[in-house]
Amino acid sequence: MNMLARVRPDLAGFQPYASARRSGLVGTIRLNANESPWSGDGCPTGFNRYPDPQPLALRSDLAALYGVAEDRLWTGRGSDEAIDLLLRGFCRAGRDNVVGLAPSFGMYRIGAQLQGAEYRTLALRAEADFALDPDRLLALADADTKLVILCSPNNPTGELHHDAIGHLAQALAGRALLVVDEAYIEFAGIPSTTALLDRYENLVVLRTLSKAHALAGARIGSLIAHADVARFIGSIAAPYPLPLPCVAAAVAALEPVALERTHARIATLVAERGQLADALARLPRVRRVWPSAANFVLARFDNGPAALERALAAGIVLRDVSAQPGLDDCLRITVGSPYENEALLEALA
Numbered sequence: 001m002n003m004l005a006r007v008r009p010d011l012a013g014f015q016p017y018a019s020a021r022r023s024g025l026v027g028t029i030r031l032n033a034n035e036s037p038w039s040g041d042g043c044p045t046g047f048n049r050y051p052d053p054q055p056l057a058l059r060s061d062l063a064a065l066y067g068v069a070e071d072r073l074w075t076g077r078g079s080d081e082a083i084d085l086l087l088r089g090f091c092r093a094g095r096d097n098v099v100g101l102a103p104s105f106g107m108y109r110i111g112a113q114l115q116g117a118e119y120r121t122l123a124l125r126a127e128a129d130f131a132l133d134p135d136r137l138l139a140l141a142d143a144d145t146k147l148v149i150l151c152s153p154n155n156p157t158g159e160l161h162h163d164a165i166g167h168l169a170q171a172l173a174g175r176a177l178l179v180v181d182e183a184y185i186e187f188a189g190i191p192s193t194t195a196l197l198d199r200y201e202n203l204v205v206l207r208t209l210s211k212a213h214a215l216a217g218a219r220i221g222s223l224i225a226h227a228d229v230a231r232f233i234g235s236i237a238a239p240y241p242l243p244l245p246c247v248a249a250a251v252a253a254l255e256p257v258a259l260e261r262t263h264a265r266i267a268t269l270v271a272e273r274g275q276l277a278d279a280l281a282r283l284p285r286v287r288r289v290w291p292s293a294a295n296f297v298l299a300r301f302d303n304g305p306a307a308l309e310r311a312l313a314a315g316i317v318l319r320d321v322s323a324q325p326g327l328d329d330c331l332r333i334t335v336g337s338p339y340e341n342e343a344l345l346e347a348l349a
């Protein structure tokens with residue numbers, strides 16, 4: 001069954017805003033978008049015009065980067081926007097639900113709440129290293145489940161759940177989208193779930209330039225899915241999600257030379273991750289450091305708030321994740337530069 005059948009029924013046949021750029025009309029004199037005929041003082045040329053809704057160069061660079069056909073990809077303001085649009089496009093407020101993991105990335109719950117969708121979670125146990133039993137996750141899904149969100153590597157815990165994807169996608173076929181958030185996949189050293197897109201119509205993969213590609217400030221994320229789903233998400237998105245300077249920064253970051261440097265930096269961070277985890281584990285006040293496939297590590301301290309304070313006294317900010325179920329006294333620590341990691345270890349020693 002085509003997954004568009006699971007879109008909110010009141011959005012069936014939704015007519016997107018017919019923006020001037022969407023019309024596709026070309027001419028040398030453009031009087032169809034109420035733009036200024038002049039560039040602003042000190043602005044690069046072209047900034048007086050609305051940007052392309054899906055800039056051709058960026059789209060083809062991203063499709064090449066992720067190894068997918070362009071019609072499977074929609075790019076917007078970070079994967080956060082993709083998560084929001086999936087929730088808004090598929091979930092009926094007050095009726096539908098979304099299934100995810102706990103602990104996991106906080107934006108799923110926020111997005112679901114904003115849309116009035118119930119957010120159901122399967123608790124992963126720290127004692128079991130956050131292992132996932134996919135059948136227990138499936139048991140949370142019912143006829144009103146529209147999305148099952150799997151964050152892998154998971155934030156803030158760092159473990160991979162890719163082994164479960166085939167089984168979950170199969171079991172949810174025709175019923176719900178399986179959304180795999182791969183914000184940190186570049187640090188995991190395993191292939192992306194995009195390789196399975198041909199097999200499962202209900203698979204959605206989220207990728208971002210925010211983490212490994214060092215572009216958190218540009219807000220460029222991608223939703224990769226069946227072409228119908230990608231097109232539908234594009235149709236409900238804001239008409240011009242991508243500002244010109246952000247697109248230019250992203251295109252520059254995807255040049256071959258820049259990509260080589262990105263790969264070298266990923267390798268550095270992966271090596272640093274191992275060293276940081278080992279060194280943290282040797283500290284007397286650290287109870288546990290979990291293995292991580294991402295660019296952060298989760299550590300449990302004897303006294304989480306005290307460790308947070310010690311780091312802060314040295315000017316180092318860590319993420320307190322102790323409010324998440326089962327993560328008492330746990331801090332999430334981003335792997336920084338060698339200098340930054342050294343400074344942290346000194347502060348905590």
Ligand SMILES: *Cc1c(COP(=O)(O)O)cnc(C)c1O
Pocket residue numbers: 077078079080081105151155181183207208209210216219220221
């Ligand atoms: C950081 C993060 C994102 C957000 O990515 P943007 O593309 O910057 O919006 C998405 N998912 C997870 C799990 C993250 O940790």
